[in-house]
Amino acid sequence: MSPKVSDEHRESKRKEILQAAMRVFIRQGYHAATMKDVVEESGLSRGGVYLYFSSTEEMMLALLEEMDRENENQAEELLRRHRTVGEAIDSLLGHLLEELVHIREGAIPVVFETFAAEWRRQTFGRLLERRYASAVSRFAELLRVGERRGEFRPRLPAETIAKMFVSFNDGLMADAMQFGAEAMDARGQIEAYRLSLRYLLGAAGRAAEA
Amino acid sequence: MSPKVSDEHRESKRKEILQAAMRVFIRQGYHAATMKDVVEESGLSRGGVYLYFSSTEEMMLALLEEMDRENENQAEELLRRHRTVGEAIDSLLGHLLEELVHIREGAIPVVFETFAAEWRRQTFGRLLERRYASAVSRFAELLRVGERRGEFRPRLPAETIAKMFVSFNDGLMADAMQFGAEAMDARGQIEAYRLSLRYLLGAAGRAAEA
DNA sequence: TTGGAAAATGACATTCGTGTCGTTTTATGA
DNA sequence: TCATAAAACGACACGAATGTCATTTTCCAA
Numbered sequence: 268m269s270p271k272v273s274d275e276h277r278e279s280k281r282k283e284i285l286q287a288a289m290r291v292f293i294r295q296g297y298h299a300a301t302m303k304d305v306v307e308e309s310g311l312s313r314g315g316v317y318l319y320f321s322s323t324e325e326m327m328l329a330l331l332e333e334m335d336r337e338n339e340n341q342a343e344e345l346l347r348r349h350r351t352v353g354e355a356i357d358s359l360l361g362h363l364l365e366e367l368v369h370i371r372e373g374a375i376p377v378v379f380e381t382f383a384a385e386w387r388r389q390t391f392g393r394l395l396e397r398r399y400a401s402a403v404s405r406f407a408e409l410l411r412v413g414e415r416r417g418e419f420r421p422r423l424p425a426e427t428i429a430k431m432f433v434s435f436n437d438g439l440m441a442d443a444m445q446f447g448a449e450a451m452d453a454r455g456q457i458e459a460y461r462l463s464l465r466y467l468l469g470a471a472g473r474a475a476e477a
Numbered sequence: 478m479s480p481k482v483s484d485e486h487r488e489s490k491r492k493e494i495l496q497a498a499m500r501v502f503i504r505q506g507y508h509a510a511t512m513k514d515v516v517e518e519s520g521l522s523r524g525g526v527y528l529y530f531s532s533t534e535e536m537m538l539a540l541l542e543e544m545d546r547e548n549e550n551q552a553e554e555l556l557r558r559h560r561t562v563g564e565a566i567d568s569l570l571g572h573l574l575e576e577l578v579h580i581r582e583g584a585i586p587v588v589f590e591t592f593a594a595e596w597r598r599q600t601f602g603r604l605l606e607r608r609y610a611s612a613v614s615r616f617a618e619l620l621r622v623g624e625r626r627g628e629f630r631p632r633l634p635a636e637t638i639a640k641m642f643v644s645f646n647d648g649l650m651a652d653a654m655q656f657g658a659e660a661m662d663a664r665g666q667i668e669a670y671r672l673s674l675r676y677l678l679g680a681a682g683r684a685a686e687a
Numbered sequence: 688t689t690g691g692a693a694a695a696t697g698a699c700a701t702t703c704g705t706g707t708c709g710t711t712t713t714a715t716g717a
Numbered sequence: 718t719c720a721t722a723a724a725a726c727g728a729c730a731c732g733a734a735t736g737t738c739a740t741t742t743t744c745c746a747a
Contacts (some may be wrong), residue, residue, distance in 0.1 A: 511706085512704075
């Protein structure tokens with residue numbers, strides 16, 4: 268009588284497989300990736316992998332959940348590290364630029380591809396909506412903090428500006444992954460957006476005069 | 478001796494197949510679509526379809542070219558129909574809103590999916606770059622006309638603002654197709670963007686005062 | 688050290704779309 | 718009307734990935 272290995276080992280093997288899957292996804296794209304590919308990349312046997320996941324879709328969903336969990340507390344973190352909301356947003360934009368430059372090496376194109384192909388299906392649709400609502404409300408909350416502190420006097424509802432932020436983010440990522448950060452002038456576009464945001468937020472101090 | 482049918486008939490049959498393909502793509506997505514699906518949708522036989530196209534990829538490429546050809550002269554058309562560049566841009570934004578509302582019924586999600594999955598491959602990469610360069614230069618040219626006419630005094634290079642326009646466009650479309658125009662507040666976002674654009678362009682007249 | 692239960696293996700049958708190709712149909716010119 | 722060449726058809730063989738499962742290996746507890 269004896270479960271042969273347990274908990275930690277099982278969990279770490281799961282992680283191992285997921286990492287192999289992500290490598291394959293990044294290299295080939297989500298839809299071009301087969302169970303066969305992941306099996307080979309992981310170095311395990313076919314049966315072994317199937318013991319943990321029975322499709323690339325399951326793997327993708329697990330990876331998405333994992334990524335979501337990591338991004339959870341990003342907003343509070345930002346506020347903790349910066350004195351003003353304006354600075355927090357600047358930092359966010361700086362981080363975004365960094366992300367755009369290296370976008371092809373990471374998971375974002377894969378996530379993009381997955382959602383672009385699977386939005387029709389409930390499983391992914393629900394996940395998408397959760398992610399969107401969460402991203403919007405986190406950023407909107409940030410804006411409201413700035414509003415309460417007297418940093419901003421927004422010309423439009425925080426919710427709308429937050430949604431615009433998300434849309435522009437998505438657009439930048441799509442274009443950066445397809446044309447490269449250089450060709451789409453990531454730096455210039457982010458600067459343009461910084462100016463626009465200041466204007467829309469009615470940032471106190473410098474900002475909105477001609 | 479006689480080629481049995483010719484030119485027109487052949488061309489119209491080709492169109493017919495492409496239309497069937499597009500219906501399948503819109504219904505199921507590009508990657509979920511198989512030659513079998515298109516054959517069934519078109520009502521022709523397997524061999525008949527293969528006489529014209531030997532993969533869904535060929536069909537997609539043909540459809541993309543067709544769409545590109547249609548969008549060719551859009552910019553001049555706009556200028557012809559509006560007295561000022563500002564009005565032309567407003568009209569463009571209005572048209573965009575309309576597009577966002579009905580986005581799920583049209584080809585845009587399919588195009589998005591295709592590029593999100595295939596950007597790694599040269600065939601699509603080249604096409605993408607052509608489309609991007611063309612979109613950017615068309616819009617930048619529009620802005621320069623406004624500048625020359627004294628309508629604008631841009632705070633940033635026209636090229637950068639044009640690229641921002643394209644990115645935001647792409648982001649809006651991505652979000653609209655995934656969450657619906659309602660949930661992502663298409664109208665509000667476009668209004669926010671209209672304000673931002675006015676500000677960035679330093680539009681003469683109203684615009685940029687607090 | 689050994690018995691046994693879970694984990695891991697990989698060969699195999701199955702499924703599904705692909706592409707081909709011999710046959711049939713169709714449309715013209717003679 | 719007929720001959721004929723192209724167009725359209727659809728059955729079939731092929732290939733690739735899937736998912737299973739009988740067998741082997743591994744690890745713990747007694």
